[in-house]
Amino acid sequence: MRRLTTALVGLLLVAGCGIGSGSEVPAPTGPVSTVVETNEFNPVDVMFLHMAVPHHKSGLEIVKLAKDRPVRADIKNLASAIEVTQLSEVDSMLKWLHDWNQPESADDDPQLHAGHGGDHSTSPEAIAALARAESGDFEKEFLNVLIAHQHNAVEIAKLEREGGVNPQAKALAERIFHSRTGQISQMLGYLE
Numbered sequence: 597m598r599r600l601t602t603a604l605v606g607l608l609l610v611a612g613c614g615i616g617s618g619s620e621v622p623a624p625t626g627p628v629s630t631v632v633e634t635n636e637f638n639p640v641d642v643m644f645l646h647m648a649v650p651h652h653k654s655g656l657e658i659v660k661l662a663k664d665r666p667v668r669a670d671i672k673n674l675a676s677a678i679e680v681t682q683l684s685e686v687d688s689m690l691k692w693l694h695d696w697n698q699p700e701s702a703d704d705d706p707q708l709h710a711g712h713g714g715d716h717s718t719s720p721e722a723i724a725a726l727a728r729a730e731s732g733d734f735e736k737e738f739l740n741v742l743i744a745h746q747h748n749a750v751e752i753a754k755l756e757r758e759g760g761v762n763p764q765a766k767a768l769a770e771r772i773f774h775s776r777t778g779q780i781s782q783m784l785g786y787l788e
Contacts, residue, residue, distance in 0.1 A: 633764055637696050640759035644769065645689045646702040647717075647752050652682045652689075654718045655745055658738075661727055667735045671786060674779065675742075681775070685768060692764060718745045739783045746776040746783075 655678065662675035693700055722741060729737045749772055756769035 634762065635695055637692075637698075637762040637765070638760065640756060641762040641765045642693070642696070642698050643702070644752065644756035644760055644765055645693055645698075647755075648749075648768075648772070649686055649689050649693075650701065651717050651745075651749060651752060652686045654720075654723060655682050655742075655749070656686075657723050658718065658726065658742055658745055661723075661734075662738055665734045665738070666731050667738060668786070671735065671739070674782065678742075678779070685772075688764070688768065692762070718748070736787065739787055743780050743783050746779050749776045750780075 659675040659678045659682075662672055667675075690700060718741065726734075726737055726741050753769040753772040753776070756765055757773065760766050760769065
């Protein structure tokens with residue numbers, strides 16, 4: 597039985613590597629996306645981006661606070677990963693708005709988001725209070741603020757998942773929904 601397994605593995609390796617075929621397997625060129633990009637969009641797609649961009653920007657303010665504060669290495673690593681991800685997502689969202697000939701932000705009408713549960717951003721006051729937190733309290737306060745912030749990201753993503761039509765925006769909403777849900781779970785574990 598062992599000889600048969602070894603022979604099959606060897607055969608699969610030879611077949612997979614293309615030995616003897618004279619052709620080389622090209623190197624991967626980056627992540628493969630299955631989303632067909634279009635410029636089709638509806639008001640929900642635009643609203644999602646208008647909500648998500650400032651939400652991401654306030655998230656960036658929050659995670660940058662962990663860089664020079666006394667928090668565990670795991671939390672610093674999570675904050676750094678969130679920063680990289682959200683910078684990339686903001687770039688994509690602003691590009692889509694530009695491609696759709698839409699403004700980068702919505703009007704400052706306080707009733708603008710009333711139909712879907714209000715503004716989901718973390719307030720500047722909450723971020724300022726976190727920045728002033730004492731060293732001994734900072735980690736717990738940081739986690740609580742970021743958990744609430746990422747929960748709001750999940751809520752924003754749900755709106756796009758349910759009513760958007762643009763494939764890129766819907767794919768981003770799906771990633772946000774799953775990644776932020778995972779981050780919340782991870783951070784809740786840090787609070788235990």
